[in-house]
Amino acid sequence: MEGGFDNNEPEYEETHSIVVLPDYVTLPFPSVELPEKVRLAVDAILMAEGAERKEQVASWTADNKQISAYAMNLQQLDNGIMVPPSGWKCAKCDKTENLWLNLTDGMTLCGRRNWDGSGGNNHAIDHFKETGYPLAVKLGTITADLDAAGNATVLLPIPK
Incomplete structure (x- = not known):
């Protein structure tokens, strides 16, 4: 609109x-x-309801919600990065879809490359490997009133 x-x-x-x-x-x-x-x-x-939607709803029911230790002690850097309300693009390759916002430093980066070559260029994963900053949220999955509405996706670190 x-x-x-x-x-x-x-x-x-x-x-x-x-x-x-x-x-x-x-x-x-x-x-x-x-x-x-x-x-x-x-x-x-x-x-x-499709299987994907049922899975999304099930993953956000009260019984399944767990507070991540990473979220409880999340460091947020005051590095001057301002996240715009729209017009997002990957900071490394200018992709505009499948974008992830790192919650520690505010970097917007593209997600995983899919098996068929579509998706991102793995920049969000590479950023995690370089920095160890543990949480990212997929842009567009949280509503304006900060409600995940059953469809937010959060990237957690891979256990070592």
């Missing part, structure tokens, strides 16, 4: 269609013309 969200939810309209292959016949959903079994199947698909 122009000028940011200003604590207002963006307006959008959600629509669904059924596409019948191989001719790509498109039917609006919901439609009174559909057989009940088809309608029920589409309803179930629309209401289903």
